[in-house]
Amino acid sequence: MIDGSGDVWWQALKEYFELSQSEREAKYPESATDKEKLARPYFRPRLIEPVRCRNVVIEGVTLQNSGYWTLHLLFCEDVNIRGLTVRNPYWAYNADGITPVTLAQSDNLRTGSVEVE
Numbered sequence: 001m002i003d004g005s006g007d008v009w010w011q012a013l014k015e016y017f018e019l020s021q022s023e024r025e026a027k028y029p030e031s032a033t034d035k036e037k038l039a040r041p042y043f044r045p046r047l048i049e050p051v052r053c054r055n056v057v058i059e060g061v062t063l064q065n066s067g068y069w070t071l072h073l074l075f076c077e078d079v080n081i082r083g084l085t086v087r088n089p090y091w092a093y094n095a096d097g098i099t100p101v102t103l104a105q106s107d108n109l110r111t112g113s114v115e116v117e
Contacts (some may be wrong), residue, residue: 001062004047006092009067013093014043044068044094050076059083066095073098086116 019027044067050056056079063070064087071086073079081098088095097116 001064002047003064004045004066004070006065006088006095007068009044010089010092028097033091046070046072049074054078056080057082063084064088066092068094069096071098079102081114085116086114 016024025072025100047060047063047066048058048070049072051074056073056076058071058079058081060083062085066088070088071084086097098114
């Protein structure tokens, strides 16, 4: 099992959205460095993100509590997914199981026994 500790990210994002525009600008100024900007709560980590990979096999694993997209296949070829379980709360911000938009950018995706809760 791979657990992304998403609750930390979801709480930070919730607090961010509860701020007024002026509070956001004060807490997260545009003058921040690039490194500081990446620490903002809306820049959440993907749990697994293979990029431009070939012959990818994801098998027999449970992925849960992702801070953002759970399995983000980006420009991958020949991907086989079997025995995958994805568990994220229904209310988690963008904690998609397998990101469909990116799947269109991946070639030869095959799945079997995939469960997304």
